[in-house]
Amino acid sequence: MRKLVYFVASTLDGFVAGPDGADPTGPDGFWPIPQDYIEYLAAEYPETLPGPARQALGITAEGDRFDTVVEGRLSYEIGLKAGLADAFPHLRHLVFSRTLRQSPDPAVQVVQDDPVAVVRELKREDGKDIWIVGGGSLAGALYPEIDRLIVKMAPLTIGTGIPLFGRGAAFGARTWRLTDHVVMGSGAMFLTYDRASAEGEPA
Known part of the structure; x- marks a missing residue:
């Protein structure tokens, strides 16, 4: 069965x-993007780079991890403000929103149904894994369905902001197994965790 993967910085x-939820990697952003980080993404996760970045870097590889990306409306609007109605034209692209009535791009599917129900259907389909690109609110809504966390850890603290699972996630203790880790010379890390158990489930 396909996995739901929260691949997130x-x-x-x-x-x-x-x-404020704005793009922290944008022109006025505060997020460091070191060269070794970009090179690792391009080599290991090429499908997670937006179309313009792939074009600038000469990337044509499909990647072998994801063929579907899901995101919430606020995350999607960051791309829209940058002029990208479909930041990931090389992936099946679903946007969850109860207020966005029409997709700005024919290749982007706007979904108003329950994210959990939709993701459960996606998992039953054949294909590669499903990537949650953001934001925290959607990840919080899909928290029970997340099978793998890949955290791109920046050597950065900000004190306050949008948490990993948004501000409205329900409490649910869960343990994870560290299955891979890569440490960049810049101090950035890629930490991969697979779901071990949730509260009430056998470990």
């Missing part, structure tokens, strides 16, 4: 964005 203190 996080600060050391557990935030995925600043308090």
